Amino acid sequence: MAFTRRAKTDGYPGIAYLFTALATAELIHGQNFERILARLGVEFTPLVERAVPVESTRQNLIKAAADELDSVYTFYPGILRELQPEGLQDAMTMTTYAWETQKQHLDILKSIQRWTPTHFEAVARTIENETAQYFVCQICRFPADNIRKIEPPI
Numbered sequence: 580m581a582f583t584r585r586a587k588t589d590g591y592p593g594i595a596y597l598f599t600a601l602a603t604a605e606l607i608h609g610q611n612f613e614r615i616l617a618r619l620g621v622e623f624t625p626l627v628e629r630a631v632p633v634e635s636t637r638q639n640l641i642k643a644a645a646d647e648l649d650s651v652y653t654f655y656p657g658i659l660r661e662l663q664p665e666g667l668q669d670a671m672t673m674t675t676y677a678w679e680t681q682k683q684h685l686d687i688l689k690s691i692q693r694w695t696p697t698h699f700e701a702v703a704r705t706i707e708n709e710t711a712q713y714f715v716c717q718i719c720r721f722p723a724d725n726i727r728k729i730e731p732p733i
Contacts, residue, residue: 582639593707637699644691
């Protein structure tokens with residue numbers, strides 16, 4: 580949400596909305612995993628909220644795309660490797676579900692990552708012009724969007 584506030588301040592309401600949708604989805608993923616832990620009888624202490632370094636909207640968009648791609652390529656596969664020997668099917672199913680929903684936006688994330696460093700204003704205009712609304716699906720808990728492609732006209 581800190582990235583959302585910065586994007587609003589910088590005059591990018593579409594990017595702010597994108598950050599809000601991503602933050603909401605991450606919150607819901609966390610709540611889903613808390614429910615799994617509770618079902619397994621695991622007592623846990625919620626993590627202390629940490630400060631997120633906020634930079635320019637351009638830098639924040641680059642970081643957000645990189646973090647989301649890391650979730651797809653590293654985080655979720657790693658968690659699944661750790662869960663497999665334990666045989667906790669509910670946890671593996673929830674993790675797989677979250678991973679699959681993250682993968683739905685690979686093309687958009689790759690485009691953001693590719694073009695934002697060198698063509699941020701074009702990417703921002705594309706997001707601003709082509710993004711009508713984001714919805715966080717109440718079934719899969721991931722933002723749905725109507726951005727079709729993010730490529731600057733070069």
